[in-house]
Amino acid sequence: MCDWDEVIQPHEPYALWLTPLSEKQKKDNYVSEKIDFSEYFKVFWEKWSEPWINYSPYGSYLAEIEDTEKLNQQQTIKNSLDFYQKAPFLTIAKELLKLIKEDKVEQVIFLSAYDKRKFPDGDPRKKQIFNETFGKFPNCALELIGFDNEEKGRTKADWIKENTADFDLVIDDNPNICRSVVENIPNITVCSPHYPAAENQHHDKVLLIKTSVSDLKKNDFNKKTVEKEK
Known part of the structure; x- marks a missing residue:
């Protein structure tokens, strides 16, 4: 048995990487998605005081982040029709x-x-x-x-x-x-x-x-x- 999201293809981090920088992120000098995704993937899964991902018995989802504009865009991207066609394999x-x-x-x-x-x-x-x-x-x-x-x-x-x-x-x-x-x-x-x-x-x-x-x-x-x- 094998899961797909975050095992075969990245899901939450890839959608976040594809999301354009918001004005708040530019101001805060947030980590840019312009870096290579393989590097961004490492940064995303590093240990933080608050993890990026929330898990439930039914699935996982991006944690609530302060920048709601970024969060809404990320959710739109991960539900887009061509998302899995673009995402790399792990x-x-x-x-x-x-x-x-x-x-x-x-x-x-x-x-x-x-x-x-x-x-x-x-x-x-x-x-x-x-x-x-x-x-x-x-x-x-x-x-x-x-x-x-x-x-x-x-x-x-x-x-x-x-x-x-x-x-x-x-x-x-x-x-x-x-x-x-x-x-x-x-x-x-x-x-x-x-x-x-x-x-x-x-x-x-x-x-x-x-x-x-x-x-x-x-x-x-x-x-x-x-x-x-x-």
Whole structure:
């Protein structure tokens, strides 16, 4: 089982990086999104007195920041139709693709949450990017779990317990999801990207994986490249 946002592609930090500087940020000499995103990604996930990301059992979202103009623009960008077409892939995606091409993975289910208030029929953007990448491989599937708000709905941890409790590995960035799986399905190994800002929120049995922005492109998922890389 593998999450998508913040595991396969960056979500909150990439949308924030794409957001233009506000007048307040220019005045405060805020970190500019004009720096390379791979560097910005590192800065975003460093330890802060207040983490950038808030987590709930249903998903994650950017913390309330003082600059409301910036926050509103960031939310608009991350919900835009072409967001996942622009976002880069992270190193976990590159490593997982390598394992799939080497026939070292029997089955992968990408389990991703979506907000029913914004996408009543499921998030078509995730379906598209999956079909253009991991969806090209017969042992990969995508499951979308909708939630009504940050306090109501079926969680990914619930879905895993009901449907894939016999799987070997779960990868998710959300400490709440990881903790629930660790405590309720002890036979599954749980991993998460190592994001320092969220490190102390994780259960001590969760394995943290060093993660950064990769050079992986959509063309790398072409089936024609599989035999060449073996």
